[in-house]
Amino acid sequence: MSWLSQALSSSLGKKLLMAMTGLFLIVFLIGHLLGNMLLFKDDGGQAFNEYAKFMTTTPAVLVLSILTYISIIAHVIYSIIITIHNRKSRPVQYAVSNASANSVWTSRSMGVLGTLVLIFIVIHLKSFWFEMKFGSVPIVAYDSGSIKNLYLIVVEAFSQSWYVAFYVIAMMVLAFHLSHGFKSAFQTLGLAHIKYTPLIKTIGTAFAIIVPTLFASMPIYMYMKFHGLL
Amino acid sequence: MDLTLKIWRQKDSQDRGGFQTHKVSDITPDTSFLEMLDILNDQLEKKNEDPVHFDHDCREGICGACSMYINGRPHGPQQGITTCQLHMRSFKDGDTITIEPWRAQPFPVIKDLIVDRTSFDRIIQAGGYISVGTGGVPDANEIPIPARVSNEAMDAAACIGCGACVAACKNASAMLFVAAKVSHLALLPQGNVEAQERAEKMVEQMDEEGFGSCTNTGACSAECPKGISLEHIARLNREYYFAKQSSDNIPAEDEVHGAG
Ligand code: HEM
Ligand code: SF4
Ligand code: FES
Numbered sequence: 001m002s003w004l005s006q007a008l009s010s011s012l013g014k015k016l017l018m019a020m021t022g023l024f025l026i027v028f029l030i031g032h033l034l035g036n037m038l039l040f041k042d043d044g045g046q047a048f049n050e051y052a053k054f055m056t057t058t059p060a061v062l063v064l065s066i067l068t069y070i071s072i073i074a075h076v077i078y079s080i081i082i083t084i085h086n087r088k089s090r091p092v093q094y095a096v097s098n099a100s101a102n103s104v105w106t107s108r109s110m111g112v113l114g115t116l117v118l119i120f121i122v123i124h125l126k127s128f129w130f131e132m133k134f135g136s137v138p139i140v141a142y143d144s145g146s147i148k149n150l151y152l153i154v155v156e157a158f159s160q161s162w163y164v165a166f167y168v169i170a171m172m173v174l175a176f177h178l179s180h181g182f183k184s185a186f187q188t189l190g191l192a193h194i195k196y197t198p199l200i201k202t203i204g205t206a207f208a209i210i211v212p213t214l215f216a217s218m219p220i221y222m223y224m225k226f227h228g229l230l
Numbered sequence: 231m232d233l234t235l236k237i238w239r240q241k242d243s244q245d246r247g248g249f250q251t252h253k254v255s256d257i258t259p260d261t262s263f264l265e266m267l268d269i270l271n272d273q274l275e276k277k278n279e280d281p282v283h284f285d286h287d288c289r290e291g292i293c294g295a296c297s298m299y300i301n302g303r304p305h306g307p308q309q310g311i312t313t314c315q316l317h318m319r320s321f322k323d324g325d326t327i328t329i330e331p332w333r334a335q336p337f338p339v340i341k342d343l344i345v346d347r348t349s350f351d352r353i354i355q356a357g358g359y360i361s362v363g364t365g366g367v368p369d370a371n372e373i374p375i376p377a378r379v380s381n382e383a384m385d386a387a388a389c390i391g392c393g394a395c396v397a398a399c400k401n402a403s404a405m406l407f408v409a410a411k412v413s414h415l416a417l418l419p420q421g422n423v424e425a426q427e428r429a430e431k432m433v434e435q436m437d438e439e440g441f442g443s444c445t446n447t448g449a450c451s452a453e454c455p456k457g458i459s460l461e462h463i464a465r466l467n468r469e470y471y472f473a474k475q476s477s478d479n480i481p482a483e484d485e486v487h488g489a490g
Contacts, residue, residue: 010434011444
């Protein structure tokens with residue numbers, strides 16, 4: 001099987017892993033978004049809490065979440081390997097560079113944008129995943145039984161304006177990462193065709209706008225609700 | 231017009247190099263960029279100074295020799311042309327023009343603006359041959375090729391190996407060049423026989439030379455004097471992945487186990 005490891009360690013093989021993990025994370029974003037939309041439900045957080053319980057106790061979800069962690073870690077590790085290699089390919093920089101004449105800044109800033117997304121992911125996991133798993137989350141009693149009230153943690157977090165601002169900015173960064181990443185992944189996979197490429201580009205742009213906007217609307221909604229602005 | 235030229239001067243590959251400022255005056259707008267440098271070199275030679283070394287040959291956009299990074303872009307401010315096709319009408323009187331060599335680890339500077347691009351030649355060599363049957367000449371019309379396919383192959387074949395794609399890319403990636411070379415043969419029946427092996431070997435050589443990998447920024451295609459499109463890079467990716475999973479080219483160690 002060394003032909004396989006040889007193929008995956010070539011420059012194109014590394015890019016293939018980058019694209020596949022990136023696309024997997026894109027699929028993850030859809031699932032994560034749909035679930036969290038329950039925050040908009042006006043039921044004091046019951047549906048959201050039951051969803052959180054389901055997500056932390058179902059074996060199939062566990063498999064998916066492990067795949068997600070592996071994807072993030074692999075995506076980050078390969079981005080570092082690729083970026084270091086790319087830097088080495090140009091040891092002497094140009095004194096004058098007019099890169100904006102031939103390419104879009106997002107495509108040239110995937111490393112910086114990705115690093116910011118990573119910082120967000122770490123803080124985000126600390127706030128909610130870590131709290132849910134190891135923190136002291138209050139228990140709430142429903143007809144179906146007593147479960148952890150993660151909703152309360154969310155309300156608390158998003159009652160602070162700086163935290164909301166941090167989320168909104170992070171989602172803008174994600175939007176820029178996706179605005180290039182989505183279509184780039186298809187190009188990397190070799191999926192280019194006169195019929196489908198325009199469609200992929202349109203969907204990619206729409207995805208990069210809609211998904212982060214919906215994510216960002218949650219902390220804004222929670223903040224406004226908490227402070228009686230709705 | 232009068233111009234200030236900030237030109238990269240470097241004695242040889244070992245020298246650290248640096249910018250030197252030169253002035254030229256009374257340049258007419260219809261002077262080509264290389265002629266402008268010829269005028270500068272005349273001046274320098276009259277003063278017994280070392281002329282600026284730069285690569286050039288055809289001076290009509292077909293050899294790809296005239297590699298120069300002008301004001302932050304390969305081949306200067308215009309798209310779709312080489313430096314020899316650039317004219318001074320693209321600049322204004324009093325402009326300062328910065329001229330640098332291609333910057334890439336696999337393109338070491340030989341002197342001033344001349345870089346060694348034999349890494350491209352080695353990639354071509356790695357691509358190998360195409361099978362051409364000897365014997366009777368087949369009737370050309372016996373192998374129907376859709377016009378779109380042959381056009382695409384010819385578009386790819388227009389690559390002149392200038393290296394502007396590498397120079398423009400933030401990663402110094404040679405993907406557009408390699409993609410053009412792989413595409414123009416893979417698309418046609420004559421080159422199809424060795425298509426898999428060719429994609430594998432050319433990519434392997436590309437990596438060995440130390441070129442960066444592709445982030446799909448599209449800078450290469452935007453700066454390519456022949457307008458080679460990004461679709462060829464997608465095709466190279468495709469060709470490579472399919473070759474890797476189905477070609478019979480395996481590393482020697484696997485072969486030993488397989489035979490045992
Ligand atoms: C939800 C999170 C993320 C998603 C959905 C995502 C998605 C993507 C996609 C689809 C690509 C395009 C792959 C290609 O060009 O073939 C990409 C590229 C990239 N990502 Fe991410 N990404 C995420 C997080 C991150 C993080 C945390 C980093 C951390 C450093 C990162 C760094 C990069 C880099 C550097 C590239 C460009 C690689 C190259 O040079 O081609 N990404 N990402
Ligand atoms: S692909 Fe275009 S820029 Fe690159 S070497 Fe060929 S002609 Fe030059
Ligand atoms: S000198 Fe031949 S392309 Fe410019």
